[in-house]
Amino acid sequence: MRRTTPPGTTTNDVGSAWRLPNSPCPHTPTCPSASSPDREAAHTVAGRPEQGWSLLCNGVLLFEDTGELLPDGQVIAPHRTLAIAA
Template sequence: MCQHQPACPTADSADREAAHPVACHPEQGWSLLCNGVLLFEDTGELLPDGQIIAPHRPLTASRITTAA
């Protein structure tokens, strides 16, 4: 599917999210990458073979409060 040179990572590569977007719909929360991966704004993914990758956002630091 990818016509870029050098070619983008394939859908089964660990770095598949580095592929170029070919359709972006931020108002709907998704982008289609040139390797066929649907990337969602919550970092979940749908691979071309139907496999679902759960969201994998980095954990945010918890708020630390101190008594004054």
């Protein structure tokens, strides 16, 4: 069975939910926007842990090394804290 998507829409990782890329967040309370400092607190809508990434409700692509790719194409470098040996 071949699936086609309506123009300008996206699917989640299982291909079952159609959503316009700029549609409002359906969560309560609303997820922080991609430009907010707390953008990583948004709900995960798709994830591939075996590949090391998650797509958040606000369109941010979050990588396991804490790097991010914002919807506008801006790259946020990894910012994990370093463990200091005692």
